Amino acid sequence: MTKALATEGRYFFFEDLINAKSMAGSKHYHNTFELYFLEEGECHYFIDNKLYHVEAGDLVLIPEGTLHKTFYPEKRRARTLINCSRHYIPADVMDKLPPLLHLYRNPALVPQLRALLGQIREEYQHPDALSESVLTTHLHLLFYTLVRNAASCLSISPLPPYIEQAVAHIKAHYAETVTLSDTARIISISPEHLSRLFKKETGFGFSEYLTMLRLQRAEAMLKSEPHLKISAVAFACGFNDSNYFSEKFKRVYGFSPIKLRQKSDTYRGI
Numbered sequence: 001m002t003k004a005l006a007t008e009g010r011y012f013f014f015e016d017l018i019n020a021k022s023m024a025g026s027k028h029y030h031n032t033f034e035l036y037f038l039e040e041g042e043c044h045y046f047i048d049n050k051l052y053h054v055e056a057g058d059l060v061l062i063p064e065g066t067l068h069k070t071f072y073p074e075k076r077r078a079r080t081l082i083n084c085s086r087h088y089i090p091a092d093v094m095d096k097l098p099p100l101l102h103l104y105r106n107p108a109l110v111p112q113l114r115a116l117l118g119q120i121r122e123e124y125q126h127p128d129a130l131s132e133s134v135l136t137t138h139l140h141l142l143f144y145t146l147v148r149n150a151a152s153c154l155s156i157s158p159l160p161p162y163i164e165q166a167v168a169h170i171k172a173h174y175a176e177t178v179t180l181s182d183t184a185r186i187i188s189i190s191p192e193h194l195s196r197l198f199k200k201e202t203g204f205g206f207s208e209y210l211t212m213l214r215l216q217r218a219e220a221m222l223k224s225e226p227h228l229k230i231s232a233v234a235f236a237c238g239f240n241d242s243n244y245f246s247e248k249f250k251r252v253y254g255f256s257p258i259k260l261r262q263k264s265d266t267y268r269g270i
Contacts, residue, residue, distance in 0.1 A: 014124040018078040032083040036060040041077030049167035059104040088139035
C-alpha cells in the first residue's frame with residue numbers, strides 16, 4: 001500500500017522497499033517529518049550539512065524542510081520509510097528530539113523498533129474507521145520509546161570536515177555570491193578536489209546544492225512574507241534574475257512561485 005492517509009492538517013505515509021531501483025534516492029526535502037529504518041544493507045545519508053553512514057538497525061530522523069539524499073554502495077538493501085505531519089509526534093517530546101537527530105543507533109532497541117514498525121505497517125495496510133487514532137497512538141509510542149532510550153544510543157564517529165565546512169559556508173552566505181573557488185580557498189582545498197569530493201560524498205554538485213538551498217529558503221519566504229514581491233524574494237535568496245528563479249522553482253516544485261503564494265493565501269483564508 002503506497003497511498004498516503006491524509007486529513008485536514010494531517011499526513012501519514014508508510015512504505016517498505018527491498019532492492020528497488022527507486023531506492024537510489026533523489027535529492028529532496030518536504031514539509032513532513034521523516035523516519036527511515038534500514039532493515040538490511042548499508043546506506044550513505046546526506047542530511048542538511050552532515051553525512052552519515054547508516055547500518056542495518058539504524059533509524060534516521062529528519063525534520064521538516066531538511067535537504068537530504070540517500071545513496072547505497074551495495075545492491076542488497078531493505079528499508080522502511082514513514083513521512084508524517086507533526087500531529088503524530090507527541091508535543092511533550094518535541095523539545096527532546098534535536099539531540100537525537102539525525103542518526104539514532106541503539107542495537108539493544110532494534111527488536112522493539114521492529115515490533116513497533118510492524119504494528120504501524122499492519123494498521124496502515126489494513127485501515128478501518130479507527131486507524132487514524134491507532135496510528136497516532138503507535139507513532140506516539142515510537143517517539144516516546146526513542147526519547148526514553150536515548151541515553152543508551154551509541155555515539156557516531158565524526159566524518160572528515162571538508163564537506164561540512166563547505167556546506168556551512170554555503171548556508172551562511174547563500175544570499176550572496178558563492179563560488180566553488182572561493183569556498184575551496186576558505187577551507188584550504190583545491191577547487192577541483194572540493195568539486196569531486198562534494199559530488200562523491202553528497203550526491204550533489206556544488207552549484208546544484210547551492211540552488212536547492214536557495215529554493216528552500218525562497219519557499220519559506222514566499223509563505224512567511226506574503227506581501228514581499230516575488231522578485232524581492234528571489235534577490236534575497238541569491239538569485240540575480242527573477243525569471244530564472246521562477247523557472248527553477250517551477251522545475252523543482254511543479255508549480256510557479258505565484259501558484260505557491262496563491263495556495264498559501266487560500267490556506268490562510270485570505
